[in-house]
Amino acid sequence: MIRIRNLTHIYPGSRKVAPHVAVSDLSLDVREGEFAILSGPNGSGKSTLFRILCGLARPSTGQVSIAGFDLLTEPARVRGVLGVVFQSPAVDKQLTVAENLAIQADLYDIPAADYLARRDLALAWTDLGGRLDNRVETLSGGLARQVELAKVLMTNPRVLLLDEPTTGLDPVSRRNFLEALQRLHHERGLTILMTSHVFSEAEDVDRVAIMREGKLMAYDTPQALRAMIGTEMVVIQSREAASLAGRLESELGLTVSVVGDEVRLAETENGDSLPLLEKILHRYRPDIRSISIKQPGLDDVFVRVTGGAASGQE
Incomplete structure (x- = not known):
């Protein structure tokens, strides 16, 4: 579902700064229906890779396809199957939950006749049912994250990209969010690629990728990776x-x-x-x-x- 081949990204230098290779000849596959986590130390290149997959940066060389569509030549087709949850909040805290979801529907041209059904389905897994009229700024961090994910789910994505979505959440909110994500993964067959620094979050996923200095150092099931030690x-x-x-x-x-x-x-x-x-x-x-x-x-x-x-x- 996500296919990366020989991907390299080089940030150009200047007279005082040498060019920096952020991603180096990286190849990786996430199969349909898999839940994969991407990890690595600071400066490993995972943020650059995430930006490329989201369409926010164009790689220097290499190929990326998502759901069979080429990211570079068919970006609109890729956006049609992709949902993205960024680390920084992408909801308007001054608006209510319902208003944020309505804006998402307008941005993606969801027909008015389908809006309520799409909204209710996107909210079914959440604890937001009685909070549609609450402003997002009044919600806990965990509930605000649920708004983010519900908003993305309204577009019926086949692939989810999440950039450290549990950052800043307390342990209970983090656990609840991850349990909900696993349910969505199994019930809807979503393909998920998530960046994370918290290794407990990777114990129950299908595969874990570890990057260092722009290179893919390991990519396997949690069980197989532990067996390396x-x-x-x-x-x-x-x-x-x-x-x-x-x-x-x-x-x-x-x-x-x-x-x-x-x-x-x-x-x-x-x-x-x-x-x-x-x-x-x-x-x-x-x-x-x-x-x-x-x-x-x-x-x-x-x-x-x-x-x-x-x-x-x-």
């Missing part, structure tokens, strides 16, 4: 994490990563971490604040793939 891992908290990591590498030949005050060690294939834990405790106990065994999460995959801290972990 192993079945278990040892996590050590230390006041001198970098120093301890260096000693573990040089003295025990271990492969480690450092995240803040944590040293993380991927375990062997048989998943038996106890002998390793006992050896580390015996040799380095004074340097260890705590040590534990855990199953790898997507944040651990992110650290392994990008070589940096997982800024989106909760």
